Amino acid sequence: MDALGPQCVPRLPRGVRLSYDQARERWLMLAPERIFEPNEVALAVLRLCDGQRTVQAICEELGKSYNADPAVIMTDVVELLGGLVQKRLIEP
Amino acid sequence: MTHVLRPIGLLAELTHRCPLQCPYCSNPVNLDRKSGELDTATWKRVFAEASELGVLQVHLSGGEPTARSDLPDIVAHCREVNLYTNLITSGVLLDQPALQRLYDAGLDHIQLSIQDVEEANADRIGGYRGGHAKKLDLAKRVVALGLPLTVNWVVHRQNIHNLGRMIELAVEMGAKRVEIAHTQYYGWAFKNRRALMPTYRQTLDAIALVEEARRRLEGVIVIDSVVPDYYARFPKACVGGWGRRAINITPQGRVLPCHAAETIPGLVFDNVKDKPLSEIWLNSEAFNAFRGTDWMPDLCRNCDRKEIDWGGCRCQAMAITGSASETDPACSLSPLNATLRAMAEEDSAAEPDAFRYRRFGG
Numbered sequence: 277m278d279a280l281g282p283q284c285v286p287r288l289p290r291g292v293r294l295s296y297d298q299a300r301e302r303w304l305m306l307a308p309e310r311i312f313e314p315n316e317v318a319l320a321v322l323r324l325c326d327g328q329r330t331v332q333a334i335c336e337e338l339g340k341s342y343n344a345d346p347a348v349i350m351t352d353v354v355e356l357l358g359g360l361v362q363k364r365l366i367e368p
Numbered sequence: 369m370t371h372v373l374r375p376i377g378l379l380a381e382l383t384h385r386c387p388l389q390c391p392y393c394s395n396p397v398n399l400d401r402k403s404g405e406l407d408t409a410t411w412k413r414v415f416a417e418a419s420e421l422g423v424l425q426v427h428l429s430g431g432e433p434t435a436r437s438d439l440p441d442i443v444a445h446c447r448e449v450n451l452y453t454n455l456i457t458s459g460v461l462l463d464q465p466a467l468q469r470l471y472d473a474g475l476d477h478i479q480l481s482i483q484d485v486e487e488a489n490a491d492r493i494g495g496y497r498g499g500h501a502k503k504l505d506l507a508k509r510v511v512a513l514g515l516p517l518t519v520n521w522v523v524h525r526q527n528i529h530n531l532g533r534m535i536e537l538a539v540e541m542g543a544k545r546v547e548i549a550h551t552q553y554y555g556w557a558f559k560n561r562r563a564l565m566p567t568y569r570q571t572l573d574a575i576a577l578v579e580e581a582r583r584r585l586e587g588v589i590v591i592d593s594v595v596p597d598y599y600a601r602f603p604k605a606c607v608g609g610w611g612r613r614a615i616n617i618t619p620q621g622r623v624l625p626c627h628a629a630e631t632i633p634g635l636v637f638d639n640v641k642d643k644p645l646s647e648i649w650l651n652s653e654a655f656n657a658f659r660g661t662d663w664m665p666d667l668c669r670n671c672d673r674k675e676i677d678w679g680g681c682r683c684q685a686m687a688i689t690g691s692a693s694e695t696d697p698a699c700s701l702s703p704l705n706a707t708l709r710a711m712a713e714e715d716s717a718a719e720p721d722a723f724r725y726r727r728f729g730g
Contacts, residue, residue: 291477291516299422306452308477308516362587364544
C-alpha cells in the first residue's frame with residue numbers, strides 16, 4: 277500500500293466510529309452495515325488515528341508505550357492501516 | 369431453555385407514510401396510520417432502552433422516515449445514547465436544509481433506494497413522477513457533504529436487465545457501498561409476484577454478474593447482495609435467526625422479531641407503550657416462539673446447518689406451507705421446495721401483471 281507513507285495522516289472517515297460497547301464491555305468499530313472488533317494492537321493504533329497524528333507520529337507513540345523500535349512497528353502499522361483503507365474504514 | 373443473546377440492530381419504522389408506492393415494499397399490507405404513530409418522547413425512551421440492551425446500530429426506516437419532522441431530534445438523541453444511525457430513505461423529501469440538519473445532528477450513514485437506472489422506468493416502479501431525478505440530486509449532495517452513501521437497488525424482473533449499470537452508477541455517484549437486494553416475496557411483493565419474479569436464468573446471470581463485479585471493484589466499492597431465495601439451495605438465515613440479533617418496531621410501537629412477522633397468525637406482539645424493551649426482548653411470546661432450535665421440525669433439528677440458517681424464514685414457511693413452524697420451503701431439503709420453485713417459474717414465465725401499488729387501504 278504505497279498510498280500510506282509515514283507522513284500520511286490516517287483518520288476514521290465520517291460514518292466509521294470507534295465505540296465502546298457498554299453492554300458487552302468491548303471496543304468496536306462501527307461502519308455502514310458492519311461491525312468489527314479490533315484486537316488489542318489494532319485498537320491501540322486506531323485510538324491514535326485522530327486526524328492529527330502522522331503514521332510516523334503514531335509509530336513513535338506506540339514505540340514509547342510498548343518500549344519498541346518505531347521503525348520495526350512501522351511495517352506492522354502500515355500493513356494494518358493499509359488493510360483498513362482497503363475496507364474503507366480508514367482514510368489515508 | 370434457549371440462551372438469549374443481546375440484540376445488535378434495531379429497525380425503527382418511524383412512520384408508514386411514504387410518497388413512493390413501490391410494489392415490493394417490505395411494509396405490511398395493512399399499514400399503520402399517522403394518528404397512531406409513537407411520539408418523539410416515546411421513541412427517545414425506546415432508543416435509550418435499546419442502547420442499554422446492547423443494540424449498536426439503529427436503522428431509521430419507514431415508510432419514509434424523513435416524513436417525520438422530528439427526525440433530526442431523534443438522530444441527535446441516538447448519538448447521545450451511543451447508537452450508530454443509518455437512515456434508510458427514498459430521498460425525495462430531503463432538500464438541502466433538511467439534509468444539513470441530519471448531518472449536524474450526527475447522522476452516520478445514508479442508504480438511498482433507487483428503482484432503476486432508466487428514469488421513466490424508475491419513476492413508474494416507484495409510482496412517483498420526478499422521483500428519480502431527485503434521488504440523483506440527493507446522492508450528489510450526500511457525497512459532497514462527506515456522508516457515506518449506500519445505494520440500494522431492489523432487483524426484480526422489470527429492472528434486472530440493468531443490473532450491471534446499477535453497479536456502475538453507484539460507483540459513479542461516489543457511493544462507498546451498494547446493495548443488490550433481490551426482492552423478498554412477502555406482503556406487497558407476494559401480491560405482486562407475477563409482476564416481479566425473474567426467471568431462474570436471469571437470477572443465475574445476476575449472481576454471476578455480482579460476483580465478477582465484486583472481484584473487479586474490490587477497494588472501490590463494497591457490494592453486498594441479498595440472494596433471491598426462491599432459487600437458492602439453502603434458505604437465508606432470516607434476520608440472523610429469530611430473536612437472536614434484530615428487533616423491528618412498527619410506527620405504532622409493536623415490537624417484532626422481523627418486519628414481516630405480523631403475517632404469522634396467532635403470534636402476540638408486545639408494544640413499547642406497555643413494557644420496557646428489554647422485557648419484551650427477553651420474555652415476549654413472539655420473540656420466544658421461534659428462538660433457538662427447540663421449535664424446529666425434525667428435518668431442521670437433525671440438520672448440521674441448523675445453527676447456520678436457523679431454519680430459514682418463518683414468514684416464508686407460513687406463506688407457502690400454511691405453518692410457520694415448518695422448514696422454510698426455500699431449502700432444497702424441504703418437501704415443498706419443488707412447489708416453491710414451480711411457483712416461481714410459473715410466475716416468471718407468465719405475462720407480467722400490472723403493479724398493485726403500495727397504498728393505504730391495500
